[in-house]
Amino acid sequence: MIHSFVRNYLHITWSSKERIKVFNSFRVRISVKNFILEKTKEIQIPVLSVNVQSEHIHLLVDLPSDICLADFVQKVKGSSSYWINQERLVDGRFSWQRGYGAFSVSASQLEIVKSYIINQDSHHKIKSFEEEYNEWKNNYGFFDD
Template sequence: MPNTYTQIHIQCVFAVKYRRALIHPSWKERLHKYIIGVINNQGHKTLSINSMPDHLHVFFGMRPTQSLSDLMRLVKGESSEWINKNLLVRGKFRWQDGYGAFSYSKSQTDAVVNYILNQEKHHQKKTFLEEYKEMLAKFQVEYDDQYVFKELE
């Protein structure tokens, strides 16, 4: 794309279907590497990734050659397929529909990288749902509680 210059930094957050705690420490690093590969192979640049058993955060520099929704469809679809193909969970693994996406300026990148890398420590104080709703509020994103990541009913 000649003469197109951008600086787009996005953090995406998405949850395991029904927020089940299925991302196991024994294979989460392999999952992270797989997702990094999907993002980078699409021409974007992964800056940070981390997950808890029931959700995942990924922060990346995004090129304007693809829509965010198309990228997230690929990330979630291909990583689900990888998890299922490698029989890493009993039954079928699926990500919950939807995701949160939040944009940041260049000056905020170090703070976001550190925030993502310290998820384990952060979640000793807050649940995923508390964290997610705080992010929505901070970014002034209007939402309907019925569509926020749900637990198994």
């Protein structure tokens, strides 16, 4: 009998265009979070944690082996930006910044990453999103020129 056992735990993050802080109210942040959860459920991607900050998103997922990461992120980013504009949740035309970060997570580190995502408000009192993102890139071997 042939079996495939796959766990692709990924911590994915992306930001608003030019990292402008557009999700300033709790109501808007919850609305965006709920939309992302609905969309991921619709495309059958298990979400372990999600947090919407004023200018960025954190998402911890278990990406199935038959789903391409780039396609998944494009679906979530594309549909959410369209929805945000349709609902007029922010002033002016909204768009996400190009690209995203996706970092693998060991099963042994899931609770730590979940806690990190849940406690974003506390983390950003110490370090900005940009500082943390650059730190992750360095830790994972991505160096800016």
